[in-house]
Amino acid sequence: MRDRYEIRFAGSGGQGVILAAVVVGEAAAIYEGLNSVQTQAYGPEARGGKSKSEVVISRGSIDYPKATSPDLQIILNQTSCDEFIGQTAKGGVVVVDDTYVSSVADSEAEVFMLPIVKTAREKIGRELVTNMVALGVTARVLEKEGLMKADSIKKAILARVPKGTEEMNEKAFNAGYNLMKAIR
Amino acid sequence: MTRVEFWQGNVSVAYGAIAAGCRFFGGYPITPSSEIAEVMAEELPVYNGRFIQMEDEIAGIAATIGGAVAGYKSMTATSGPGFSLKQENLGLAYMAEIPIVVVDVMRGGPSTGLPTSIAQQDVMQARWGTHGDHATIAYAPSSVQECYEVTIKAFNMAERFRQPVLIMSDEVLGHMREKVIVPDNETLTIVDRKRPSCSPEEFIPYRPDPEDNLPPMASFGDGYRWHITGLTHNEWGFPTNCPEEIAKKTARLMDKVNAYRDEIVEYETENVEDADVIVVAYGSVARTALSAVRQARDKGLKVGYFRPVTLWPFPDRELESLAEKAGRLIVPELNFGQMVHEIERAVHGKAAMVQMSLVNGELFQPSEILEKIEEVAR
Numbered sequence: 001m002r003d004r005y006e007i008r009f010a011g012s013g014g015q016g017v018i019l020a021a022v023v024v025g026e027a028a029a030i031y032e033g034l035n036s037v038q039t040q041a042y043g044p045e046a047r048g049g050k051s052k053s054e055v056v057i058s059r060g061s062i063d064y065p066k067a068t069s070p071d072l073q074i075i076l077n078q079t080s081c082d083e084f085i086g087q088t089a090k091g092g093v094v095v096v097d098d099t100y101v102s103s104v105a106d107s108e109a110e111v112f113m114l115p116i117v118k119t120a121r122e123k124i125g126r127e128l129v130t131n132m133v134a135l136g137v138t139a140r141v142l143e144k145e146g147l148m149k150a151d152s153i154k155k156a157i158l159a160r161v162p163k164g165t166e167e168m169n170e171k172a173f174n175a176g177y178n179l180m181k182a183i184r
Numbered sequence: 185m186t187r188v189e190f191w192q193g194n195v196s197v198a199y200g201a202i203a204a205g206c207r208f209f210g211g212y213p214i215t216p217s218s219e220i221a222e223v224m225a226e227e228l229p230v231y232n233g234r235f236i237q238m239e240d241e242i243a244g245i246a247a248t249i250g251g252a253v254a255g256y257k258s259m260t261a262t263s264g265p266g267f268s269l270k271q272e273n274l275g276l277a278y279m280a281e282i283p284i285v286v287v288d289v290m291r292g293g294p295s296t297g298l299p300t301s302i303a304q305q306d307v308m309q310a311r312w313g314t315h316g317d318h319a320t321i322a323y324a325p326s327s328v329q330e331c332y333e334v335t336i337k338a339f340n341m342a343e344r345f346r347q348p349v350l351i352m353s354d355e356v357l358g359h360m361r362e363k364v365i366v367p368d369n370e371t372l373t374i375v376d377r378k379r380p381s382c383s384p385e386e387f388i389p390y391r392p393d394p395e396d397n398l399p400p401m402a403s404f405g406d407g408y409r410w411h412i413t414g415l416t417h418n419e420w421g422f423p424t425n426c427p428e429e430i431a432k433k434t435a436r437l438m439d440k441v442n443a444y445r446d447e448i449v450e451y452e453t454e455n456v457e458d459a460d461v462i463v464v465a466y467g468s469v470a471r472t473a474l475s476a477v478r479q480a481r482d483k484g485l486k487v488g489y490f491r492p493v494t495l496w497p498f499p500d501r502e503l504e505s506l507a508e509k510a511g512r513l514i515v516p517e518l519n520f521g522q523m524v525h526e527i528e529r530a531v532h533g534k535a536a537m538v539q540m541s542l543v544n545g546e547l548f549q550p551s552e553i554l555e556k557i558e559e560v561a562r
Binding site for chain 1: 188189190300356359360361362363468471472474475478547549550551
C-alpha cells in the first residue's frame with residue numbers, strides 16, 4: 001500500500017457525505033488495523049449548502065490530516081464537481097453522480113459517471129441511502145487498489161446504522177458495489 | 185485490555201476525563217466543543233457522576249468549581265466566546281486553589297467569530313486572560329490519541345497542584361476523527377488530591393504541607409470547615425491586608441507550579457539534531473508543520489520539528505539550546521503572532537525568527553510551510 005491514500009466525498013448537506021467518510025475511516029482503523037483520519041467542512045445549514053468530508057488512510061503515521069490531492073473522489077453535486085475535480089491526484093479516480101452532475105470539466109483523472117442517486121431512489125426506494133450506494137462504489141475501488149476488503153466497509157456500516165435499517169443499507173451498499181464492479 | 189476506537193478529538197477528551205476520574209461536568213454547549221458536553225451528559229450518570237447544563241458559560245464554570253469543592257474531579261468545556269466569559273471564575277479557582285479542568289476548543293475570534301472554523305487566537309488568553317498573577321498549566325494536543333492522554337494528565341496536574349489546568353484544543357482537532365488506542369484503565373497513572381490527615385478541629389485550610397508547599401484539600405460536607413474567597417487570604421482562608429501574608433500567598437500561587445516545572449513541561453521533536461532550520465508549531469498546525477518538515481527532509485534540507493505539548497509552562501530552555509544550534513526558527517500560527525513572542529523570549533535572540541500567520545479559518549497547507557522552509561533554508 002502507498003504511504004498515504006486520500007479519499008474525498010463531496011456533495012450538498014443532507015446527502016450523507018460526512019457519514020460516508022466516517023464509515024471508511026472506521027473500516028480502516030477498526031477492521032483493517034490501518035491508521036486513518038477523517039475531517040469535514042460544512043456550512044451552518046442542516047440541509048443544502050456545500051458539504052465535504054475526507055479520509056486519509058495509511059499504514060504509517062498520518063501528519064497532515066486533510067486531503068491535498070485526493071486519490072479517490074466521490075462527487076454528488078455540480079458545484080462540488082466544478083470546485084474539486086481538478087484537485088484529483090495523478091492517476092486518481094473520480095466518480096460523479098449522473099443525476100446531480102451534468103458537466104464534468106476536463107481532468108487527468110479517470111472519471112466515471114454512475115447512477116448513484118438513481119440507484120438509491122429506484123432500486124432501494126429511498127434517496128436517503130445515496131451515501132450507502134456511494135460507499136459500495138468506494139469499497140470496490142479500494143478493494144481493486146488493494147487497500148482494504150469491501151467487507152470491512154460493510155461491517156462498519158452495519159455497526160453504525162440504526163437497528164432495523166441494516167437490510168436496506170446493506171442492499172444499497174451491494175448495489176453500489178455492483179455498479180462499480182461492472183466497469184472496474 | 186487496550187481497545188481501538190475511531191473518535192473525534194472532543195469525544196476523546198470526554199472519555200479521557202472519565203478515565204481520569206472526572207465525575208462532574210458543568211457546562212453550556214458551544215460549537216466546536218459541544219461533543220464534549222454531549223458525551224459527558226450521556227456517560228457521567230453511568231459512572232454515578234453528574235452532568236449539569238447551566239444557564240450560561242459563567243454558571244458552567246461556577247458549577248464546575250462547586251463540583252470540585254464538593255470533592256469530585258470536575259471539568260467544563262467551551263470555545264472562545266465562552267472562554268472569555270469564564271475568565272473571572274477561572275481567577276477565583278486560581279486564587280481559592282480549586283482543581284478543575286477547562287477545555288477551550290479554539291475557533292476564530294474576536295467575539296462570536298467563526299463557530300465552525302479553526303484558529304489559535306486564545307493561547308495568550310490562556311496565560312493572561314484572567315487578571316492577576318498566577319502560574320498556568322495549559323496543554324495543546326495535536327492528535328485524537330493525545331486528546332485522551334493530555335486530559336488524564338490535566339486532571340492529574342489539577343489535583344496535584346490544586347489549580348485550574350487548561351486544554352487548548354482547536355476546531356480541526358475537536359471535530360476530526362482518528363484512530364485511538366485506548367489504554368487499559370489499570371495501566372493509567374491517576375493522581376487524586378491530597379486530603380487532610382489531621383482532625384477537623386486542627387484543620388487550617390490553606391496551610392501548605394512543608395513537603396510540597398501545597399495545602400491538602402478537604403471537601404465540603406466532610407466535616408472540615410473551610411472559608412472560600414476570591415480575596416487574597418491567609419492560611420485560614422480569611423481575607424488579609426497583612427503584607428507578609430499577602431506576599432506568601434501570591435508567591436505560592438506561582439511557586440507551587442514553577443518548582444515542579446521540569447515535571448510538567450512536555451514537548452516533541454523530530455529531526456532536530458542536525459537541523460539548520462526548526463519549525464515550531466503546536467496543536468493541529470503542528471501536523472501540517474510535520475508534513476512539511478518531512479517533505480523538506482526528502483528534498484535533502486536539514487529541517488527539524490519542535491512541538492510544545494505544554495504551551496504553559498513553555499519548554500523554553502529545551503527550545504533555546506536547539507534554536508542556538510539551528511540559528512533559524514519558523515513559527516506558523518493561526519493568529520497574527522502569539523506564541524511567537526514567547527518563543528522569541530525563550531531563545532534570547534540566539535535564533536532568527538520567521539513568523540507565519542494565517543487567519544482565514546483554515547489550516548495551513550503543507551505546501552505553504554514547505555515553501556517557507558525552502559526560502560529560509562536557502
